[in-house]
Amino acid sequence: MSDYAVEFDNVTKQFGDNVLFEQFNFNIRKNEVVSIIGPSGSGKSTLLRILMTLEGIDAGMVRVQGESLWHMQKGGAWLPADERHLRKCRGHMGMVFQHFNLFPHMTVLRNITEAPIHVLGQSKEEARANGLELLRTVGLADKADAYPSQLSGGQKQRVGIARALAMRPSILLLDEITSALDPELVDEVLEVIRKLAAEDAYTMILVTHEMYFAREISDRVCFFDAGAIVEEGPPEQIFNQPKHERTRAFLNSFLNI
Amino acid sequence: MIEFQWDWDFAWEVLPLLLDACKITLQATVLGSLLAIVIGLLLALLRRSKWKAVRYSAYWWMEFVRSTPLLVQIYFLYYVAPEWGLNLSPMVTGVLALGMHYGAYLSEVFRSGIDGVDKGQWEASIALNLSPYHTYRDVILPQALRAMIPATGNYIIAMFKETPQLSAITLLEMLQLAKIMGSENFRYLEPFTLVGLIYLVLSLIASAGIRQAERRFPKEGFTLS
Amino acid sequence: MPLNEIFSVLAEGALVTIQLVAMALPLATAMAFISGLLRLSEHRALRWLAAIYVEFFRGTSALIQLYWIYFVLPFFGISIDAITAGVVALGLNIGAYGSEVVRGGLLSVDRGQTEAAIALNFSPRQRLWRIIMPQALVGMMPPFGNLAIELVKATSLVSLITIADLTYRAKSLADMTLQVEEIFGLVLVFYFVMAQVLTLAIRALEKHLGKGMDRGGLA
Numbered sequence: 082m083s084d085y086a087v088e089f090d091n092v093t094k095q096f097g098d099n100v101l102f103e104q105f106n107f108n109i110r111k112n113e114v115v116s117i118i119g120p121s122g123s124g125k126s127t128l129l130r131i132l133m134t135l136e137g138i139d140a141g142m143v144r145v146q147g148e149s150l151w152h153m154q155k156g157g158a159w160l161p162a163d164e165r166h167l168r169k170c171r172g173h174m175g176m177v178f179q180h181f182n183l184f185p186h187m188t189v190l191r192n193i194t195e196a197p198i199h200v201l202g203q204s205k206e207e208a209r210a211n212g213l214e215l216l217r218t219v220g221l222a223d224k225a226d227a228y229p230s231q232l233s234g235g236q237k238q239r240v241g242i243a244r245a246l247a248m249r250p251s252i253l254l255l256d257e258i259t260s261a262l263d264p265e266l267v268d269e270v271l272e273v274i275r276k277l278a279a280e281d282a283y284t285m286i287l288v289t290h291e292m293y294f295a296r297e298i299s300d301r302v303c304f305f306d307a308g309a310i311v312e313e314g315p316p317e318q319i320f321n322q323p324k325h326e327r328t329r330a331f332l333n334s335f336l337n338i
Numbered sequence: 339m340i341e342f343q344w345d346w347d348f349a350w351e352v353l354p355l356l357l358d359a360c361k362i363t364l365q366a367t368v369l370g371s372l373l374a375i376v377i378g379l380l381l382a383l384l385r386r387s388k389w390k391a392v393r394y395s396a397y398w399w400m401e402f403v404r405s406t407p408l409l410v411q412i413y414f415l416y417y418v419a420p421e422w423g424l425n426l427s428p429m430v431t432g433v434l435a436l437g438m439h440y441g442a443y444l445s446e447v448f449r450s451g452i453d454g455v456d457k458g459q460w461e462a463s464i465a466l467n468l469s470p471y472h473t474y475r476d477v478i479l480p481q482a483l484r485a486m487i488p489a490t491g492n493y494i495i496a497m498f499k500e501t502p503q504l505s506a507i508t509l510l511e512m513l514q515l516a517k518i519m520g521s522e523n524f525r526y527l528e529p530f531t532l533v534g535l536i537y538l539v540l541s542l543i544a545s546a547g548i549r550q551a552e553r554r555f556p557k558e559g560f561t562l563s
Numbered sequence: 564m565p566l567n568e569i570f571s572v573l574a575e576g577a578l579v580t581i582q583l584v585a586m587a588l589p590l591a592t593a594m595a596f597i598s599g600l601l602r603l604s605e606h607r608a609l610r611w612l613a614a615i616y617v618e619f620f621r622g623t624s625a626l627i628q629l630y631w632i633y634f635v636l637p638f639f640g641i642s643i644d645a646i647t648a649g650v651v652a653l654g655l656n657i658g659a660y661g662s663e664v665v666r667g668g669l670l671s672v673d674r675g676q677t678e679a680a681i682a683l684n685f686s687p688r689q690r691l692w693r694i695i696m697p698q699a700l701v702g703m704m705p706p707f708g709n710l711a712i713e714l715v716k717a718t719s720l721v722s723l724i725t726i727a728d729l730t731y732r733a734k735s736l737a738d739m740t741l742q743v744e745e746i747f748g749l750v751l752v753f754y755f756v757m758a759q760v761l762t763l764a765i766r767a768l769e770k771h772l773g774k775g776m777d778r779g780g781l782a
Contacts, residue, residue, distance in 0.1 A: 171684040182679035185776040196683035228775030405758030407719035417743035499624040526634040538622040
């Protein structure tokens, strides 16, 4: 069994003629908290989207909890993953989106319980009890019966986190989860993530522009540019003594805002 | 049961006659469209009137015409106009009915097209002291036109496909002819199928034409000439 | 003929019209959803099949379809009574227009909704029926309302294959009594009222389905 929760093994990803990654290698240990920073268009989000099976790959292999994601073994041959295989793999992961993507036609509680009931097969009572517990964790117990349209951005995103956690994933993919929020609402969301990171029960991959936050909670920070990891290491090293010129330029651009 | 098969000889006999009757169909469509455009524009302008009563009347007229069947409107004109001392031929009755019916639909297209023009254009026209007529003709309508073209075209195609209803008041258009040919020869297959195919071909061509026009119409920097 | 007698004859016709609508509407809805979904199918053959149905019924005219079904099918040994011919023709015709509404409605739901549903590991079927369709339905309601009115109007065509609906009765009364203004005026009002009732019903349905949702908004 692999020690890694996530492995990218010589992965190539193209959009049309545009090569985003080529022979890309990247591993994340179990329960590691990794932040990915870098300019937009560098392929950070695509990394998460490949893991969540929202984007395919063109070559190489991706493994999640030791299991190949986009390929399955059948009779000794490797075949492209079918829906059943993908659904098995997706069970390891939960994703929180930049634009929340809450289901607007469901109440907050139903947003959280719908998948546990219909995908995991939990009973309604069990899902409801878990859902309410999760809502308490993210500080929204009183919003269970509200609709997403009645919530602020920060509240929506906390529901988004609770919804992902309700599926009991071991790996959390957080895709620029504060980028669509007004500045004063960022902290309430980060506070929830801070608590989760402290539990040390999840492998977390954050794509983020919140440099201070990345520095505070990450075990490792990766600076990503043009489809490759330019520099990676513990947060102190990346933020205090970046070795690479491009890393320095990128971090400076943030300090100067 | 009789063996029933497509009879090419009969089809070839019917086709030229149908194509001839197609002229009547097209004539009704063209005249009906022109009338519909005039009525549509008029209604659209009335719905922007200063007076509430005028706006409401125009709105309910549109709503009423759109939610009642064309066929009944055709009958209404056909039966009632003589009572009012107007003896109209089936063609004129048909064109009036088509024009009124689709004028109601087009008024909505024109209204939203006019509403879609940037508010600053009205303000600029006032600043330039343009008369309402020139404001509409030279500033607003040319800009609204692009948004209006596809929807207008689609309604004209819809009108074209409703012209067979004019057979109900004995206008000798394609369907009426096909029905007569069918009952005389006791073979409906060929005439009705051919009429359907003629409609299919013509409306597909027209739809393609609209898509083409939409693509070619420049987004900015054009004038009505 | 006194006006109240005219009214009651027409009212009976209106009942036939309502029955026709009540039978054709389920058929049209079923055809709209089946063909609308098939047009988004992964299988090219199914997409084509649905596209041919839609193009064919939208490209030819409702009255011609009605005549074809009523006059031509019997020659192939499929004898069909006038009511069935009317229901089938109108249902298939309006269904083809509805197909575009279903397709457009499904495509208009934000891509992020599908992505969230994938991330929560819903099966493709659950994604469609639990997540996408309930949202799409809200946006489909106004165009469906318009099509329902088109259906009511199109039922008048069956009078031409001798079904004694509202329009048929109006025409026979007009031929008989010559009180044409009253008769046709009344008929127009009948149709108008039916259309208004239908519009109100569909608006209520739209409101019910859209509970909690900002119209077309992201959440």
